[in-house]
Amino acid sequence: MSEPRFDVLGIGNAIVDILAHCDDAFLEAQGLPKGHMKLIGAEEVDRLYGEMGPAVEMSGGSAANSMAGLASFGGKAAFIGRVADDQFGRVFTHDIRSIGVAYDTPAVKNGAPTARCLVLVTPDGERTMNTFLGASVELGNGEINPQAIADAKILYLEGYLYDPPEAQAAFHEAADHAKAAGRKVALSLSDSFCVERHRQAFLSFIRSHVDILFANEDEIRALYEADSFEAAATAIATDCPLAALTRGAEGSVIVSKDGEAVVPAEPIDKLVDTTGAGDLYAAGFLFGQARGLSAATCGALASMAAAEILSHIGARPEKELSALAARRNILS
Amino acid sequence: MSEPRFDVLGIGNAIVDILAHCDDAFLEAQGLPKGHMKLIGAEEVDRLYGEMGPAVEMSGGSAANSMAGLASFGGKAAFIGRVADDQFGRVFTHDIRSIGVAYDTPAVKNGAPTARCLVLVTPDGERTMNTFLGASVELGNGEINPQAIADAKILYLEGYLYDPPEAQAAFHEAADHAKAAGRKVALSLSDSFCVERHRQAFLSFIRSHVDILFANEDEIRALYEADSFEAAATAIATDCPLAALTRGAEGSVIVSKDGEAVVPAEPIDKLVDTTGAGDLYAAGFLFGQARGLSAATCGALASMAAAEILSHIGARPEKELSALAARRNILS
Numbered sequence: 001m002s003e004p005r006f007d008v009l010g011i012g013n014a015i016v017d018i019l020a021h022c023d024d025a026f027l028e029a030q031g032l033p034k035g036h037m038k039l040i041g042a043e044e045v046d047r048l049y050g051e052m053g054p055a056v057e058m059s060g061g062s063a064a065n066s067m068a069g070l071a072s073f074g075g076k077a078a079f080i081g082r083v084a085d086d087q088f089g090r091v092f093t094h095d096i097r098s099i100g101v102a103y104d105t106p107a108v109k110n111g112a113p114t115a116r117c118l119v120l121v122t123p124d125g126e127r128t129m130n131t132f133l134g135a136s137v138e139l140g141n142g143e144i145n146p147q148a149i150a151d152a153k154i155l156y157l158e159g160y161l162y163d164p165p166e167a168q169a170a171f172h173e174a175a176d177h178a179k180a181a182g183r184k185v186a187l188s189l190s191d192s193f194c195v196e197r198h199r200q201a202f203l204s205f206i207r208s209h210v211d212i213l214f215a216n217e218d219e220i221r222a223l224y225e226a227d228s229f230e231a232a233a234t235a236i237a238t239d240c241p242l243a244a245l246t247r248g249a250e251g252s253v254i255v256s257k258d259g260e261a262v263v264p265a266e267p268i269d270k271l272v273d274t275t276g277a278g279d280l281y282a283a284g285f286l287f288g289q290a291r292g293l294s295a296a297t298c299g300a301l302a303s304m305a306a307a308e309i310l311s312h313i314g315a316r317p318e319k320e321l322s323a324l325a326a327r328r329n330i331l332s
Numbered sequence: 333m334s335e336p337r338f339d340v341l342g343i344g345n346a347i348v349d350i351l352a353h354c355d356d357a358f359l360e361a362q363g364l365p366k367g368h369m370k371l372i373g374a375e376e377v378d379r380l381y382g383e384m385g386p387a388v389e390m391s392g393g394s395a396a397n398s399m400a401g402l403a404s405f406g407g408k409a410a411f412i413g414r415v416a417d418d419q420f421g422r423v424f425t426h427d428i429r430s431i432g433v434a435y436d437t438p439a440v441k442n443g444a445p446t447a448r449c450l451v452l453v454t455p456d457g458e459r460t461m462n463t464f465l466g467a468s469v470e471l472g473n474g475e476i477n478p479q480a481i482a483d484a485k486i487l488y489l490e491g492y493l494y495d496p497p498e499a500q501a502a503f504h505e506a507a508d509h510a511k512a513a514g515r516k517v518a519l520s521l522s523d524s525f526c527v528e529r530h531r532q533a534f535l536s537f538i539r540s541h542v543d544i545l546f547a548n549e550d551e552i553r554a555l556y557e558a559d560s561f562e563a564a565a566t567a568i569a570t571d572c573p574l575a576a577l578t579r580g581a582e583g584s585v586i587v588s589k590d591g592e593a594v595v596p597a598e599p600i601d602k603l604v605d606t607t608g609a610g611d612l613y614a615a616g617f618l619f620g621q622a623r624g625l626s627a628a629t630c631g632a633l634a635s636m637a638a639a640e641i642l643s644h645i646g647a648r649p650e651k652e653l654s655a656l657a658a659r660r661n662i663l664s
Binding site for chain 2: 049068088098
């Protein structure tokens, strides 16, 4: 079999983020769970948008952000996700292609509009997300291409895909193709509420398919209904060969057959916006994995990419991550 | 006659900016005149967008940015400009309303899409703009409301409106209404290429209608085909009662019957992006004028607002300008 053309193929919701600042009182008044992602319908997205302050628009989507980050590291990335043939769909398509990610999913005509996420950023830098899935909801209508999956060393799936039933089916289909082609499967648990909605299915899927798992502390504890991070880390060691567990300012813990290794968070001058921090952590880690780098180097790349994204608004890197990594002597 | 409800009514192109970083070589390869605004058609905007790197989208438009700034100072602002009934039109409408500007121009259905401007920001912070006017091009089909104009102390017009013939007619119509209602007329010259395209018409209009003129050094020199800034400043003194002439890092010069007063530029830590600097200068100055503040205070507010916008990407303020002005003891 020939060498795969891509380092990583990401599959996820194709979303344009609409980011605005707000205070904690606004989240409370709107009944929004701080730090989480909530799915909302067409009417609610219009209503909430009307209540929000002035915003900026940027391409988003968890796995899509990770693929943009991977490309910024100089990795070969591909993405599958569904937009509509509208202005936001063209924004999403432009941004992911222009950073160098292969993206060929046809835009859908005459259906729901491109997915958008109202991201509310509080003064502490925390982001609270409200997603209208729109055209993303029906991923799986022919978009999952076995050849594209075989063409990447690692298949990367976002847990958010588990919410819409059609996308969930596409998710399983893609993972089966990857396994059949001898490729690795990576999964991000995305959000602890998402984990709570699908705990048993996720556990079963991790045990049967997942080679690399990404989760933050809340998510991994939700997966095992664990009282402590330590108990959850012990549990994942028996269920998955490699897990990268992020703990915010405390850094991350890489759990593998070699035991647990702590990776410090990279210090930042000012936390501006956490949007995309987990996605960019995954980008750095996956780049290192695809290139056969050590777990310590994968962790360092991951922490560096997360720090870059925390220092500005939005979930896509502003600086070229390959140059940043070279300057820090993480990559030569 | 009752007191006008608004401090300033701005009329201008209603545009969504699409901002991306590029290097000088890109501008050269694309034949784009650095620091200027170029009008481009529907095909060219798609072609150039395809060549650009990943971007962010933010509401823009020169007079619209000024009205957003005025509202951020706590001023009562209104805006007239034409968007289409599409996603970018809804973005523009949301952003200007949510910052507190009265904006009721109906969105146009079944015509050209909302105007967009491809803004290329070079490492020196300079912005080079490529505008597809779309739905803005036909401003003047009933949008100019004499009552709305009488309802504002100052009518503010952007020079860019002079390019499309229908908007040019609307521009004159609006200025005549303002004069008839005893209101002041303010004009921004917008761009030296724009001035070169319409030099005689602008001069004639300034002499007959304009009470407050905004121009940068290139624009005022282009207006008078002057060899020096000083010669142009002397010339405008005889043609217009009050002119605020900006000179970048050298600050600005306020020319009035009292002579010339120099206003220093406010120091900034790092010049990130000049997009909107002139627009926000005008916002601060107009706010002061509408509230009857001294020329020195108007200049200080203008410099402060320009400095805020220079320190980040995009042409709309990120910080509340009223709070910023209070903290600096410019406003109590």
